[in-house]
Amino acid sequence: MNFTIQNVLIATDDDYVTVDVQVIDGTIAKVAPHLEVVGTVINGENKLLLPGFVNAHTHSSEMWQRGAIPPLPLELWLAELYDFAPLDTEKVYLSALGTAVETLLSGGTSVVDHLVLIPGQELETIATAVRAYQEIGIRAFVAPLIQDESLTAGMPSGEIEQAHEPYFRSTTATLELIEEAVRQFHRPDEGMNILVAPTGIQLCSDALFEGCSELSDRYNLCRHSHLLETKAQEKLAQEKYGCTAVEHLKRIGYLDHRTSLAHCVHLTDNDIAILAQTKSTVVHNPLSNLRLGSGIAPILKYRQAGVNVTFGCDGASSNDSQDLLEAIKIGSILHNVTDLDYQHWITSRQSVEMASLGGAKGLNVADTLGSISVGKKADLVLYDLTSLSLLPRTDPIGLLVLGRPTNVVNSAWVNGKQIVADGQVTTINVNELRQELFNHSQWHANRKSQTVAQIEAHYRAVMGL
Amino acid sequence: MNFTIQNVLIATDDDYVTVDVQVIDGTIAKVAPHLEVVGTVINGENKLLLPGFVNAHTHSSEMWQRGAIPPLPLELWLAELYDFAPLDTEKVYLSALGTAVETLLSGGTSVVDHLVLIPGQELETIATAVRAYQEIGIRAFVAPLIQDESLTAGMPSGEIEQAHEPYFRSTTATLELIEEAVRQFHRPDEGMNILVAPTGIQLCSDALFEGCSELSDRYNLCRHSHLLETKAQEKLAQEKYGCTAVEHLKRIGYLDHRTSLAHCVHLTDNDIAILAQTKSTVVHNPLSNLRLGSGIAPILKYRQAGVNVTFGCDGASSNDSQDLLEAIKIGSILHNVTDLDYQHWITSRQSVEMASLGGAKGLNVADTLGSISVGKKADLVLYDLTSLSLLPRTDPIGLLVLGRPTNVVNSAWVNGKQIVADGQVTTINVNELRQELFNHSQWHANRKSQTVAQIEAHYRAVMGL
Numbered sequence: 001m002n003f004t005i006q007n008v009l010i011a012t013d014d015d016y017v018t019v020d021v022q023v024i025d026g027t028i029a030k031v032a033p034h035l036e037v038v039g040t041v042i043n044g045e046n047k048l049l050l051p052g053f054v055n056a057h058t059h060s061s062e063m064w065q066r067g068a069i070p071p072l073p074l075e076l077w078l079a080e081l082y083d084f085a086p087l088d089t090e091k092v093y094l095s096a097l098g099t100a101v102e103t104l105l106s107g108g109t110s111v112v113d114h115l116v117l118i119p120g121q122e123l124e125t126i127a128t129a130v131r132a133y134q135e136i137g138i139r140a141f142v143a144p145l146i147q148d149e150s151l152t153a154g155m156p157s158g159e160i161e162q163a164h165e166p167y168f169r170s171t172t173a174t175l176e177l178i179e180e181a182v183r184q185f186h187r188p189d190e191g192m193n194i195l196v197a198p199t200g201i202q203l204c205s206d207a208l209f210e211g212c213s214e215l216s217d218r219y220n221l222c223r224h225s226h227l228l229e230t231k232a233q234e235k236l237a238q239e240k241y242g243c244t245a246v247e248h249l250k251r252i253g254y255l256d257h258r259t260s261l262a263h264c265v266h267l268t269d270n271d272i273a274i275l276a277q278t279k280s281t282v283v284h285n286p287l288s289n290l291r292l293g294s295g296i297a298p299i300l301k302y303r304q305a306g307v308n309v310t311f312g313c314d315g316a317s318s319n320d321s322q323d324l325l326e327a328i329k330i331g332s333i334l335h336n337v338t339d340l341d342y343q344h345w346i347t348s349r350q351s352v353e354m355a356s357l358g359g360a361k362g363l364n365v366a367d368t369l370g371s372i373s374v375g376k377k378a379d380l381v382l383y384d385l386t387s388l389s390l391l392p393r394t395d396p397i398g399l400l401v402l403g404r405p406t407n408v409v410n411s412a413w414v415n416g417k418q419i420v421a422d423g424q425v426t427t428i429n430v431n432e433l434r435q436e437l438f439n440h441s442q443w444h445a446n447r448k449s450q451t452v453a454q455i456e457a458h459y460r461a462v463m464g465l
Numbered sequence: 466m467n468f469t470i471q472n473v474l475i476a477t478d479d480d481y482v483t484v485d486v487q488v489i490d491g492t493i494a495k496v497a498p499h500l501e502v503v504g505t506v507i508n509g510e511n512k513l514l515l516p517g518f519v520n521a522h523t524h525s526s527e528m529w530q531r532g533a534i535p536p537l538p539l540e541l542w543l544a545e546l547y548d549f550a551p552l553d554t555e556k557v558y559l560s561a562l563g564t565a566v567e568t569l570l571s572g573g574t575s576v577v578d579h580l581v582l583i584p585g586q587e588l589e590t591i592a593t594a595v596r597a598y599q600e601i602g603i604r605a606f607v608a609p610l611i612q613d614e615s616l617t618a619g620m621p622s623g624e625i626e627q628a629h630e631p632y633f634r635s636t637t638a639t640l641e642l643i644e645e646a647v648r649q650f651h652r653p654d655e656g657m658n659i660l661v662a663p664t665g666i667q668l669c670s671d672a673l674f675e676g677c678s679e680l681s682d683r684y685n686l687c688r689h690s691h692l693l694e695t696k697a698q699e700k701l702a703q704e705k706y707g708c709t710a711v712e713h714l715k716r717i718g719y720l721d722h723r724t725s726l727a728h729c730v731h732l733t734d735n736d737i738a739i740l741a742q743t744k745s746t747v748v749h750n751p752l753s754n755l756r757l758g759s760g761i762a763p764i765l766k767y768r769q770a771g772v773n774v775t776f777g778c779d780g781a782s783s784n785d786s787q788d789l790l791e792a793i794k795i796g797s798i799l800h801n802v803t804d805l806d807y808q809h810w811i812t813s814r815q816s817v818e819m820a821s822l823g824g825a826k827g828l829n830v831a832d833t834l835g836s837i838s839v840g841k842k843a844d845l846v847l848y849d850l851t852s853l854s855l856l857p858r859t860d861p862i863g864l865l866v867l868g869r870p871t872n873v874v875n876s877a878w879v880n881g882k883q884i885v886a887d888g889q890v891t892t893i894n895v896n897e898l899r900q901e902l903f904n905h906s907q908w909h910a911n912r913k914s915q916t917v918a919q920i921e922a923h924y925r926a927v928m929g930l
Contacts, residue, residue, distance in 0.1 A: 015910045064857055067864030071801060071810035101853065231805075291867065293801030293810065321854065321869035330795065336536060336758030340696075341930050345536035345758065385908070388566065388899050389786065392529055392906035399532030402756065404786030406871045434853050441857035443850070445480045465806050 001026065001416050004037045005382065008044025010372055011349065011397060021049060023378040026416030031374060046386050047410060048396045050352060051371050052109025052139075052379040054359025055099075055324050057224075057262040057283040057312030059145065060129065061087055061116045063095040063437075066320035068447065074230045074292045074318075075155050075459055079451035081317060082151065087118050089128045094436050095316075096132035101425055101433065102322035103138065103313070107400075109379040109414050110139040110359065110369075112283075112312065114197055114224060114262070117144055119168065122177050123184070130185045130192060137419040137427045139379060141363055143197035143224045144181060146174050146212075147204050154202035155455070156235040158462040175211040182219050191415055193222065193363075200226035201245045202233050209254045222258045222363050225249075228271075229263035230294045232463065246271035255280045260362040262312060263288075264302070265295040272298070272305045281308040281362030286331035287321075288314035300335045300344050310358035325405055328355050332401060348401035378416040383408050384423070466491060466881050469502045470847065473509025475837055476814065476862060486514060488843040491881030496839060511851050512875060513861045515817060516836050517574025517604075517844035519824025520564075520789050522689075522727040522748040522777030524610065525594065526552055526581045528560040528902075531785035533912065539695045539757045539783075540620050540924055544916035546782060547616065552583050554593045559901050560781075561597035566890055566898065567787035568603065568778075572865075574844040574879050575604040575824065575834075577748075577777065579662055579689060579727070582609055584633065587642050588649070595650045595657060602884040602892045604844060606828055608662030608689040609646060611639050611677075612669050619667035620920070621700040623927040640676040647684050656880055658687070658828070665691035666710045667698050674719045687723045687828050690714075693736075694728035695759050697928065711736035720745045725827040727777060728753075729767070730760040737763070737770045746773040746827030751796035752786070753779035765800045765809050775823035790870055793820050797866060813866035843881040848873050849888070 005021040010031070020035035021028065021044075029038070062081070069080050096113065103111050111133070117125045126144055133140035148171045153164040169177075178196060186194040196212035198204040216223050228234055228245050237245035246267060249255050255278035262283045264275070275282065282302050289295060302309050311331050313322045332351040336342070346354075360370030368377050383390070383400060387408045390399045400408070412420035419427045459465075470486040475496070485500035486493065486509075494503070527546070534545050561578065568576050576598070582590045591609055598605035613636045618629040634642075643661060651659040661677035663669040681688050693699055693710050702710035711732060714720050720743035727748045732740070740747065747767050754760060767774050776796050778787045797816040801807070811819075825835030833842050848855070848865060852873045855864045864870070877885035884892050924930075 009908070016908065065859060066857075067813075067855075067861070067867055068859035069863075071798075071812060072807050073805075076807070098853065098856070287798070290795075290798040290801055293805070293807060295802050316868075320864065320867040323869040323871075326791075326869050330755075333536075333752070333755040336755055337760050340538075340758065340928060342537050342541070342758060347536060348532075386899060386903060388563070388895065388902075389788075390532075391563070391899055391902040392531075393903060393908045394530060394533035394906065395910050396532070396908055397910075398534075399785065402532055402785040403781075404788040404791050406788075430853065434851060434856055437853075437856040438851060438858060441859065443474070443481060443858045443861055445860050445862075463805060 002039025003042055004035060004039060005042040005044040005049060008047055008049045008382065009396060010049050016396065021372065023416050026378055028372060028374055028376050028378050031372060042411065044382065048383045048385055049372065050107070050381050050383065051356040052381050052412065052414070053107045053324050053355040054110040054112065054310060054363065055103040055108040055313050055322065056112050056260060056310045056359050056362055057285055057314055058099060058111060058113055058322060059116055059315030060096045060099040060113045061092055062315030062317040063098050064091055064441070065317035069317050074294060075232050076452050076456060077292055077318065078151070079455055080449040083449040083451050084447060087116065089118065089121065089124055091440060092118070092125055092128045093132050094433065094440065096129045097136055097428060097433050098437060099316070099322050100133060100136045100138045101430055103324055104412050104420055104425060105409050106324040107381050107409060108324045109381060109412055110141065112141040112143055112195070112224065114143045114145050123180060126181045126185060134192065135428055136425065137414055137417055139191040139414050141193045141195055141222065142185065143195035144178060145197060145199050146178065146208065147199045148174055148208045149203045149205065154236070155459065156232055156239055156462050171205060171207045171211065174208065175215065179215060182215065182221065186219065186221070195222045195224045197224040200233070201240065201248065202236055206252050209249070209252055213253050216258060222260065223254060224260050225262070227261040227264050228266045231266060234266040244268055244271050246274050250274050250278060258364045262314070263294065263297065265289055265297045267298065272301055272307060275307045276305045281310060283312045283362065284309055284331045285312045285314035285327070286334050287327055288318040291318050296334060296338060298338070299331070300339050304344070308358055308361045309354055310362050311355050324355070325400065329401055348398045351401045352397055378413050380413045381409055382411040384410040467504025468507055469500060469504060470507040470509040470514060473512055473514045473847065474861060475514050481861065486837065488881050491843055493837060493839055493841050493843050496837060507876065509847065513848045513850055514837065515572070515846050515848065516821040517846050517877065517879070518572045518789050518793070518820040519575040519577065519775060519828065520568045520573040520778050520787065521577050521725060521775045521824050521827055522750055522779055523564060523576060523578055523787060524581055524780030525561045525564040525578045526557055527780030527782040528563050529556055529906070530782035534782050539759060540697050541917050541921060542757055542783065543616070544920055545914040548914040548916050549912060552581065554583065554586065554589055556905060557583070557590055557593045558597050559898065559905065561594045562601055562893060562898050563902060564781070564787050565598060565601045565603045566895055568789055569877050569885055569890060570874050571789040572846050572874060573789045574846060574877055575606065577606040577608055577689065579608045579610050588645060591646045591650060599657065600893055601890065602879050602882055604656040604879050606658045606660055606687065607650065608660035609643060610662060610664050611643065611673065612664045613639055613673045614668045614670065619701070620924065621697055621704055621927050636670060636672045636676065639673065640680065644680060647680065647686065651684065651686070660687045660689045662689040665698070666705065666713065667701055671717050674714070674717055678718050681723060687725065688719060689725050690727070692726040692729050693731040696731060699731040709733055709736050711739050715739050715743060723829045728759065728762065730754055730762045732763065737766055737772060740767070740772045741770045746775060748777045748827065749774055749796045750777045750779035750792070751799050752792055753783040756783050761799060761803060763803070764796070765804050769809070773823055773826045774819055775827050776820050789820070790865065794866055813863045816866045817862055843878050845878045846874055847876040849875040
């Protein structure tokens with residue numbers, strides 16, 4: 001699997017140079033002009049090489065409902081999602097592949113799948129996603145989505161104390177399930193990682209968070225969670241803890257350098273300081289936050305406070321795509337309207353670093369991934385700069401981040417293994433995948449969710465609408 | 466040029482039906498299931514037919530600088546743009562073609578080109594853009610960008626009264642130029658329209674606006690302009706007129722049902738009422754407004770006030786793309802964070818109507834364009850619903866608007882003439898265009914603008930930065 005990319009553009013601190021890149025045994029061995037050829041020759045002419053990006057938060061199975069859910073805030077959107085989500089392992093498999101293909105063809109070589117589990121088939125669900133990601137060859141961080149409280153507990157109660165059904169599975173059983181998944185599937189050296197990933201403070205007890213921290217410490221697992229995505233969650237945290245969710249998570253020890261937190265829209269300045277101090281990572285999901293009306297995460301403040309930030313697409317029914325370049329673009333330019341001083345705005349080169357090295361930091365692998373550096377693993381993406389969407393020639397990274405690149409990923413490697421060549425995924429048959437996605441679905445309009453009808457009045461009352 | 470699209474999905478009020486669509490002499494003749502075949506048969510199976518969208522505000526020649534300009538607010542970005550814009554007619558031609566191709570392949574069949582004119586070659590510039598649009602066959606609304614004040618006049622002076630160089634061409638000469646362009650090129654029946662289009666209150670005298678209104682009345686031309694894109698322009702209007710820009714434009718008679726106004730970010734409630742009352746159209750350029758940090762236009766307020774709103778990509782160095790579907794998506798979901806009440810949020814079907822019928826209204830052609838209606842002109846786009854980016858099958862319009870569709874435009878017709886087939890533009894050679902764009906440009910990083918260096922201190926002082 002050795003290869004040499006010849007005459008390829010790479011970014012230096014503030015310019016570009018044309019070099020050869022030699023990859024031996026999955027590792028970047030040399031980066032310099034005019035290297036001797038080792039292994040296969042890859043023509044890098046008129047192409048840009050970047051480290052692979054991380055799609056640092058998604059829910060692959062939501063692909064089955066993309067385009068389907070009307071404009072609703074998270075709490076009602078979730079009800080709509082669960083009303084129409086009869087998953088089976090075949091669907092889990094297909095949507096994991098679809099998520100991986102779209103991630104790869106938009107510059108991602110790693111995916112964090114906050115994986116929705118089929119009740120009663122939890123380990124099978126995890127096994128299925130693991131199989132899909134192994135087949136396609138993307139580096140995978142499978143984060144089984146767990147909770148131990150019922151959906152209705154996730155909405156602030158307002159004035160009225162509400163009772164909630166107990167969750168169908170105990171906290172202990174859930175933690176055992178995750179430990180079993182770690183034993184069976186956690187193989188970091190093979191590109192397959194299991195994360196502990198309670199869905200968030202809105203549906204999880206302290207015992208679940210603490211059990212996850214314990215597993216994380218014992219097996220050196222990364223920690224993932226949603227955090228303060230909506231105003232409703234901000235209210236709920238105050239009801240539940242009498243303090244902010246970040247203060248509480250710090251108190252119970254969930255935040256550390258292995259912790260990545262999706263959304264982080266409604267944080268106080270003190271919360272931000274806590275994230276910086278604990279070296280937690282914010283995963284910015286700008287499109288989902290707009291689509292669900294959650295708000296604009298204070299990303300420029302995070303950066304100024306020294307908090308590591310990276311990007312995610314979020315699940316494909318709250319976006320409704322898995323195009324990482326789109327998330328990076330919008331997640332960068334969106335914040336220009338939150339601060340008049342353009343000296344704080346994110347440059348395109350900073351966006352690329354956030355998406356690559358920032359992603360690696362959030363997954364505790366920055367020593368081996370996230371940049372084109374000798375000795376790091378070859379998770380690389382080669383962009384074709386002769387695509388119409390990247391022409392005329394100006395600043396390649398500016399074009400890639402600020403444009404709307406289509407059909408630009410020429411090649412991608414994960415751990416030195418080529419899985420995209422000539423713009424096509426080589427490890428699976430994408431046409432067959434399309435046919436399967438087509439066969440397992442049907443066009444429709446005008447679905448009506450029973451649950452939304454039931455809970456909408458309460459939601460409007462609590463949110464003052 | 467007669468044809469029949471068979472078995473194609475079209476949208477009804479709140480559902481979809483499969484029909485045949487018969488087009489005779491450029492006009493939609495019949496829409497019903499199982500029609501007799503007239504002319505060429507087009508297979509509409511697994512495809513969605515929509516009216517063509519309008520890219521209702523762009524500057525085609527900015528394509529030469531896309532990706533190149535760092536994060537800057539409009540006033541400094543403009544200085545950077547003009548420092549590096551040595552245009553010639555060959556470049557004007559190529560970027561008009563490039564703009565048209567990207568518009569067509571993202572669902573647009575009409576383009577409003579607020580065309581930057583080469584000084585001393587104004588009519589040649591217009592002739593060149595007209596030729597490019599005629600060759601490719603897109604419906605074109607060429608709006609020569611005119612002003613009669615110098616660039617420095619466009620920034621608020623703050624405390625200090627400033628003198629500005631006079632503009633190099635007189636108001637009278639500019640109006641004569643536009644009238645000559647109308648005589649030579651304005652052929653609405655052939656899909657080629659000239660608009661009067663002063664750049665905006667920041668660089669135009671009342672005499673120029675009034676002269677344009679007079680030409681608009683005499684030749685029944687549509688009127689176009691930028692309006693209140695930035696906070697700096699809001700300040701400038703108060704300095705210049707002692708009232709808002711909208712109040713002033715109303716007073717001098719520029720606003721009517723043929724007037725479309727790009728941006729409209731900083732308007733008061735009274736301004737919004739004036740737009741509704743004068744039946745003016747707002748062209749929403751969400752990506753440009755984010756990229757330049759201009760702000761979020763109050764689009765939900767416009768809709769509630771009954772103001773017609775449609776979408777534009779804006780020039781490709783403030784976006785930096787001409788993907789209309791991207792502008793429609795972001796221009797729809799962006800506003801969910803401006804109003805907690807999701808009942809005000811824009812649905813995907815409303816987005817489609819804004820982009821098609823809304824665009825036609827803004828160009829005073831809603832009687833003949835903007836919907837799939839018998840008797841209207843056949844400006845139509847056929848989307849391939851088997852593209853991976855539109856799978857699995859759910860709500861086709863939801864997928865198209867909320868997803869990130871790539872390679873989905875199978876066919877497009879303008880006035881019944883097919884100009885995209887099998888996903889390829891048929892009227893020009895796009896590979897040759899790519900080669901020309903490549904040959905006329907060079908990769909670079911780190912440009913330094915002299916003008917930005919000169920005016921930045923003043924800008925920061927006036928804006929309180």
